Amino acid sequence: MSNFVDYYTILKVSPKATQEEIRQAYKKEALISHPDRLPEDASEEDRREATRQFQLIADAYHTLGDKSRRAAYDRARASHGSTPFATHATPTASSETAHNMFSSAFEELLKDEVEHPTYMWRMLGAGAGLVIGFILANFGGALMGAVAGKTLGQIRDRKGVSVYTAFERLEASEKKKILSALLTQFLTQGAVGSMK
Numbered sequence: 606m607s608n609f610v611d612y613y614t615i616l617k618v619s620p621k622a623t624q625e626e627i628r629q630a631y632k633k634e635a636l637i638s639h640p641d642r643l644p645e646d647a648s649e650e651d652r653r654e655a656t657r658q659f660q661l662i663a664d665a666y667h668t669l670g671d672k673s674r675r676a677a678y679d680r681a682r683a684s685h686g687s688t689p690f691a692t693h694a695t696p697t698a699s700s701e702t703a704h705n706m707f708s709s710a711f712e713e714l715l716k717d718e719v720e721h722p723t724y725m726w727r728m729l730g731a732g733a734g735l736v737i738g739f740i741l742a743n744f745g746g747a748l749m750g751a752v753a754g755k756t757l758g759q760i761r762d763r764k765g766v767s768v769y770t771a772f773e774r775l776e777a778s779e780k781k782k783i784l785s786a787l788l789t790q791f792l793t794q795g796a797v798g799s800m801k
Contacts, residue, residue, distance in 0.1 A: 609685050610694040612665035612678065620679070624672070631666035632710045636788040638662055639707070641780040656703075660696035663703035704773075711787075 613620050616630040636642075640655040647655075669675045698706070775783070 608694075609682070610661075610664075611682070612669050615661055615665040616669065618669075620682075624670070627666070627669045628710075631662065631670065633788075633791060634662045635659065635666075635707050635710060636784060636791060639784050641777065642784045642788075643781075645777055656700055657696060659707075660698045660700060660703045661694060663698040663706045664696050666706065667698065 613622070616627060616634055618626055618630045622630070638655060638658040640652055640659055643651060643655055667674070668678050696703075773780075
């Protein structure tokens with residue numbers, strides 16, 4: 606058996622898959638194998654295996670998700686001929702790298718929610734600036750304070766933490782619920798899309 610890892614098998618796609626099919630397969634497999642989907646009472650061995658699988662999926666997507674890396678990989682894969690590929694591989698991506706890679710897919714999965722930001726800080730900033738400006742310089746100060754407060758609030762609305770960072774700060778049970786819901790949503794949308 607060869608040490609060569611078959612990334613197509615890991616992502617469960619055909620070697621003829623399009624780049625978009627590879628991206629969708631990555632999202633699906635990453636959601637399925639994400640270590641945070643394990644039950645809270647999962648063994649340490651189960652956690653290590655889920656993390657290893659998650660990292661291996663990141664390796665596969667890193668290689669197949671880029672056209673030039675994929676072309677080089679395909680050439681190396683073809684040179685192995687009929688030699689069986691490794692079935693249990695050690696990932697090259699660190700856990701941190703795998704999570705960083707997943708963060709962009711995670712935010713893409715939540716795109717609808719993320720693209721409808723709240724304007725809370727902008728409004729609070731404008732209100733606070735208005736009051737402070739009025740106290741300091743009557744009506745002219747109120748107007749200038751409202752504009753300054755709104756600007757500062759707008760910056761806070763836009764510069765808050767990323768969606769994935771907010772996700773990572775949640776309790777384990779909340780992470781599991783979110784990942785499971787995203788997987789269900791992803792699979793449902795895929796089934797609806799294939800029926801069209």
